Every structure is written in C-alpha cells, then in structure tokens.
Amino acid sequence: xxxxxxxxxxxxxxxxxxxxxxxxxxxxxxxxxxxxxxxxxxxxxxxxxxxxxxxxxxxxxxxxxxxxxxxxxxxxxxxxxxxxxxxxxxxxx
Numbered sequence: 001x002x003x004x005x006x007x008x009x010x011x012x013x014x015x016x017x018x019x020x021x022x023x024x025x026x027x028x029x030x031x032x033x034x035x036x037x038x039x040x041x042x043x044x045x046x047x048x049x050x051x052x053x054x055x056x057x058x059x060x061x062x063x064x065x066x067x068x069x070x071x072x073x074x075x076x077x078x079x080x081x082x083x084x085x086x087x088x089x090x091x092x093x
Contacts, residue, residue, distance in 0.1 A: 024058075024067045031055035032080055039087050048084060055080065 002008050035051045059073040 021065075021067045024062045024065060027058050028055070028062055028068070028073075028076070031058045032076065035080060036083065039084055045088060052080065052084065 032055050035055050062068040063070045063073045
C-alpha cells in the first residue's frame with residue numbers, strides 16, 4: 001500500500017477512472033449487441049441504421065476519452081457493418 005499522500009490520491013483517481021472506463025466499454029458492447037439482435041430479429045433497415053449510429057457514436061466517444069484505441073473502434077465498426085451489409089444483401093437476393 002502506498003504511504004505518500006500523492007500516491008494514495010493517484011490510487012483513488014485510478015479506481016474512479018477504472019470504473020468509468022469499464023462502463024464505457026460495456027456501453028460499446030451493449031450497443032453492438034443491440035444492433036446484432038435487431039438484425040437477427042429481422043428488423044427493418046431504418047431502425048437498424050438508428051442503432052448503428054448509436055453504436056458508432058459510443059465507440060467514437062470511447063476513442064475520444066482514450067478508453068479504446070482508434071484502430072480497435074474502427075475494426076469493431078467495420079465488422080459490424082460487414083455483418084449488416086451481408087444480411088441485407090442476402091435479404092434482397
């Protein structure tokens with residue numbers, strides 16, 4: 001355990017950041033799951049697009065806050081879009 005006052009404060013700050021970062025990561029995962037479940041339940045394109053915009057927004061917010069690396073967010077968004085486009089292209093055919 002830290003003995004200095006500044007070290008104790010740093011530990012407290014890190015604990016707060018840890019909780020905040022976990023909640024942001026969870027928000028990303030949840031929003032992506034919502035999109036995938038909407039696609040699986042055969043929702044219309046308009047409602048899926050709204051969910052996608054929310055998912056992209058949560059991922060980009062996490063990048064801005066430094067919770068997730070920008071390439072990680074880009075990869076997740078890219079894979080989500082591939083999943084959606086694959087589903088909707090099958091639907092038309």
